[in-house]
Amino acid sequence: MNWGEIIQYALFAASVAAMTAGLVFVLAGAIGVIRLPDFYTRMHSAGVTDTLGAELIVLGLVLQAHDWQTVAKLALVGLLLFLTSPTATHAIANAAHRAGHKPHLSRFRPPHPSEAGKPAGKGTS
Amino acid sequence: MEVVTFLVALGVAAAMAIMLARLFAGPTLYDRVLAMNSFGTKTVLFLLVFSALVGRQDAIDIALLYALINFVATIAILKFFRYRSLEIALAQMSLRKALDGEYEQ
């Protein structure tokens, strides 16, 4: 086993780790978009996908690329996502705010299904 | 390696399905725009993973183009629903905003 093979295995392991972590963040963001109560909070959850999930998947693909051109194109896509996603998120939030969409600002803690009958403190208010 | 890439592609497709659910269910317009934007980001990711899966570089170019179009489409939809028109030039936006502020007071 020479150094070349060791480097190849290390790249393989790093690529698998980065892509798996990115997939976990993408799925967490998507589940958050379903679970959270109102528009402004869903926005934060979509941001998880747009930043770390996307960049980690791009990083994993860069680590398993074979030639420099693929690496350069993937880096360009990653840079583009990194620059445009906050702008798009701010544009949506600003449009909702200007249109008079009020955020939900009190504590949000839905009661657990097993204690649904009890008067569970502060609920969805 | 192919197995991991395939599983990641499946996972991104599942996330896209969840986004579609929010797109159809979303109570307000902004939920739908947000879901559409996030769906576009996931489409870009899916195209990248797909290009690694089939070993063709062309899909990366499509992904690059899709990222650009996704951003422009989000801004255009928001602009249309705020001004009800796509014909106002960007240079007149600040003037229009000042007029709107005056109108609110």
Place this chain on the structure above:
Amino acid sequence: MFYGVSLTAILVALWLTLSGPFTLSGDYPIVMTLGVVSITLAVALTFRMRIVDRETVPVAPAFPLFAYWSWLGGEILKANLAVTRLVMKPELDIEPRLVRVPAEQRSGLGLCVFANSITLTPGTVTVDVEEDGFLVHALDTSFTDPAGFAEMGARSDAASDGKRETR
């Protein structure tokens, strides 16, 4: 002149990245000719419009920004883990807040970098830009630490020389 040369260099690098291996065999002479023609046309038009300056060719401001992004990456990682933990908890327990963050930046670029940094960090989104600050929506009360915002503002200031009077 410096900006013209760096603009040409950036365009050449972009063309070579997007249009494949640069040999002069087969179909590639025509591809290279088209590249030279389009780059020349783009640079000539930019010069004719007289907008070749520090704003349109941001070469000098780019290097501090790259250093700033490495710090921002760590912040994004921490905030992502926090948001993921909040969202994936079996029982949701969140307390959204709308806070005002003061921004002393005077240049447009400084304001833009600061607002985009706040939006890029999950858990906080810039909702509106006001006279002397931002209106920020936070997912939970743990994200509304004023010291954190102040540090991010100072660092983005240093990265984009936001104290310069250009607005």
